[in-house]
Amino acid sequence: MLNLERVRALCAVAETGSVAGAGRLLHVTPSGVSQQLAKLEREVGATLLEPVGRGVRLTPAGALLARRGTELLARAAAAEAEIGSMRDEVVGPIRFGAFVAASRVVLPSVVAALLNRYPVHVSVAEAETEVTLESLARRRIDIGVVDSWESTPVDIPVGLESILIHRDSAGVALPREHPLAGRGIVPLRELAGMAWVAWGAGTAFREWLVRTLRAQGFEPRVDFEASDVSTHLAFVAAGLSAALVPHLAVGDLPAGVALLPTDPPLRRDIHVVWRPDNAGPAIRAGIAAVAEAFDRRGSQASSGR
Template sequence: MLDLRRLRLLCDLSRLGTIAAVAEAHTYTPSAVSQQLATLEREAGVALLRRTGRRVTFTAAGHVLVQHAGAVFAAMEHTTAALAAVGAGVSGPLRIGAFPTAVRTLLPATLVALGRDHPALELMVTELDPAEVPAALRDRRLDVGLLHDYDVVPVKPDPTLDSVPLLSEPVHLAVPNAGGLGSLADAGDEPWILATAGTLCHTVTLQVCRAAGFVPRARHHADDFATVLALVAAGQGVSVVPALAAAEPPAGVRLLPLDTHRRTRVAYRTGAAAHPAVAAFTSAIQAAADSIGKKP
């Protein structure tokens, strides 16, 4: 019988590439990970890895096991969901991961609705960058999470997760009221407020600006949209901001529409869609998104 925790370590090794990376992801020591993988090989009865010094590569059997592991994990999620569905209503812990804008705008109404309709649910919210959500779901630190991408920079789907569309929101160019800017094309010579290099927001801004024929000149770097809008209002530059983050812009900010959209999805482990708590959350947050007029 294969141990599912060890099988997950093998899949993480395939995804992350090194035992050290797997150890860091699980807060184990590399030695502990190696021991668990050696035990998994004994359980499987075949060699799964080739070891050359500190380097490991997969054998043919190792590749086969990783390819089939997704179906094993999905079957377990289906089983867990089915058992929960015959239990005593919607109850138990529900760990939610969401990016800051969604925590401020979508989650309050969602949590109120869930608390009213399903008082036995234990709701726990973690503010998290969408890039961190897939790993948190796979590691079972979250039960549901919000992911997003942009139509100009699509993110490749994660095969270990299922998701449903939540909303598609327009993206704006935020400019100071005092300036005479009327379009993105006018902003080529303006100072810009950019997100941290390497983040999705930073990449999107570069893509949008390059499509308009220029590279933005950074004056400030900020990742929180409230901070970005405050800097724009102070005349410190211009920035790209999704509509959800600019629902109530501060005085002194003007929003110019761009031909770009941010797309948000509700994600969970493959096979977990029918879990009563997951289904209840998905329904509640879709209602919250609809109520603010940001329908998919």
């Protein structure tokens, strides 16, 4: 009978293209992966890998077993989830992935609530939404908290379940002495001459800012790059730039900064996402904890606290 952990090692080699990559994915040493694969070859009576230069590639038998192995692992996970759903107890690991603002502002309270209520181990991986969705599909995490801006919508991949848990918006941060800072709503098209602070090139947030401002008829001049909203606001407070800032990411505004609504408005939906074959009690508890945390934040915002 096939050993699923050895099959998992083969699937990891197929996914990453190398024994070393499989080791990093599975958090074991390359020699540990090689030992698992050698035992698997003895189990099936066939050569599964062959050397190519300094690396390896799957033989036809290896490629076949990797394809079937992915199906076997998915079925095993589904069976474990079904058995787990028959129990009421919330135990085991819960692995979250979340975009930056959710990871820093909301997830700490989610983790604390889960650890206070249940005997679980909780981890959080901060990443852009596209990376989180890929990690969820590849079973590296259990629950994803992802965002989708109206101007740059993100599609939830087929095979994943999701619920909408929060609607967020963004404003434009301007130095308080800027002529437009006294307006109730700032038309973005009137900021064509501003310098901007934004996330680094190649990130989803940078792409969102660029697309948003291009749609207003100008190419934004991004003079400053930073991956933290507090740094963005510091550049604005110094009178050096403007910034587009999601309200979820904002705590107390620095002196000298005005955060104003925009024309057009900038909105995003926030979803919690999971695999339907991995929806046992622990995962359901994690989803509920995220929803509760966003509900509390929404209630606090509406009450002005």
